[in-house]
Amino acid sequence: MASRAEVLTSAPVASVTMTADQQQTDPELLTQALAGREDRFAELYGRRQGGVFRFALQMSGSVAVAEDVTQETFLALLTHGTRFDPARGSVAAFLYGIARNVVLRRLEHERRFEQEEDSCADGDVLDDLTRSQSIERVREAVLCLPPVYREVIVLCDLQETSYEEAATALACPIGTVRSRLNRGRAMLAQKLCITLSVSPCRERQTVRSLE
Amino acid sequence: MSPAPMSPEEQVQAALKALADHDRPRESQTTAQQIFRLRPVSRWKTGTGYAVLAAAAAIVALLLRTPAAPVLPTPVSQVVSQPAAVVPEPAAPEAAFAKTDVVMAVPVRRTRASAPVRREVVTEFFSLMDAPPPFERGQLLRVVVPASTMRSVGLPVNPDRWSERIQADVLVGEEGMARAIRFVSYQE
Numbered sequence: 001m002a003s004r005a006e007v008l009t010s011a012p013v014a015s016v017t018m019t020a021d022q023q024q025t026d027p028e029l030l031t032q033a034l035a036g037r038e039d040r041f042a043e044l045y046g047r048r049q050g051g052v053f054r055f056a057l058q059m060s061g062s063v064a065v066a067e068d069v070t071q072e073t074f075l076a077l078l079t080h081g082t083r084f085d086p087a088r089g090s091v092a093a094f095l096y097g098i099a100r101n102v103v104l105r106r107l108e109h110e111r112r113f114e115q116e117e118d119s120c121a122d123g124d125v126l127d128d129l130t131r132s133q134s135i136e137r138v139r140e141a142v143l144c145l146p147p148v149y150r151e152v153i154v155l156c157d158l159q160e161t162s163y164e165e166a167a168t169a170l171a172c173p174i175g176t177v178r179s180r181l182n183r184g185r186a187m188l189a190q191k192l193c194i195t196l197s198v199s200p201c202r203e204r205q206t207v208r209s210l211e
Numbered sequence: 212m213s214p215a216p217m218s219p220e221e222q223v224q225a226a227l228k229a230l231a232d233h234d235r236p237r238e239s240q241t242t243a244q245q246i247f248r249l250r251p252v253s254r255w256k257t258g259t260g261y262a263v264l265a266a267a268a269a270i271v272a273l274l275l276r277t278p279a280a281p282v283l284p285t286p287v288s289q290v291v292s293q294p295a296a297v298v299p300e301p302a303a304p305e306a307a308f309a310k311t312d313v314v315m316a317v318p319v320r321r322t323r324a325s326a327p328v329r330r331e332v333v334t335e336f337f338s339l340m341d342a343p344p345p346f347e348r349g350q351l352l353r354v355v356v357p358a359s360t361m362r363s364v365g366l367p368v369n370p371d372r373w374s375e376r377i378q379a380d381v382l383v384g385e386e387g388m389a390r391a392i393r394f395v396s397y398q399e
Contacts, residue, residue: 038244038247041243041246041247042243042244042247045243046243049238049239049241049243050237050239052239053237053238053239054234054235054237054238054271057234057237058230058234066239067240067241068237070239070241071241071245071246071249072215074243074246075246075249075250075268078246078247078250082342083222102289132224134229135229135230135233137224138227138229138230139230141225141226142230153227157224157231158227158230158231158234159231160231185220185223188223188226188227189219189220189222189223192222192223192226193219199368
């Protein structure tokens, strides 16, 4: 009994003052949003839109595309949210799965109708070196990865989702996520080394500057 | 003393971490309100609205008729308590009439009792809502609608007969929304 009292008194104030609304889980918020509660949707959106937006941004490299994808993803959530099954994964993974489909569709569309500008070709190494922002060089290296490797890098390394969530979002086994992640990282290392290998000293300096 | 050189894996991790940190504050500029208002509920609402309007218009038209005219039992309300009411009924041979081009010259006026008995034939129910909430109770309203209403649920109708009036049963849920419709015909 004493230990129970201790636990209660040592509980952080924030958890004591937390309202019932703040404690609602994503599936609960989704259920209420689907029933027409705009405030619940707004709360769920506030929690998850950043991740979806960044996922789309890092997959596409375009803020405009990321905005569209975010909007389409949450609209799809409102339309097909009843298909969400908590037993199969989290709401976040469900959202990433939708966003992934939307992004891939957009990328395919743009690849078909736009002129291909292969800025990722090895010949652009010198151009890359002239760029001032190292971050953008890393972003471009990520964007150069084939989509199947890019999506695992973005989800696991950039969005820091678990392998399980990534597997749910990508609709593939965890082992596939791991292997694609390893392969993707190796390809990324190769691309960054290509970019940086002109001057080993500069390579080290660039990486240090990123830290 | 210079720091230990980083392995390629560490370099990649450091680069990715820097990119993740850089992007972390970035968020969508679209608000939840904007998206919520775009949600596609308008389509079935519109369809429901049309159905309710058509039903109301038909009822008004019936009420304005001369007293001598036989009036349909409007509304013939039956309490429906089973969701299964929306499920298509067992396929009677006559139920296929909706699939044919006999898009129904349904006589609205009924004959006298001495006339030969006519058998009522109904189609299956057609949902008027894309994602209806669970059905608990409701009413079945017999209404008269233009034949063009059949087009709205995907049935073929001869354009010459769009303005003809046909009978239909509208399943209205307890919340007041028209959930499904079926069309009625008669056979001698």
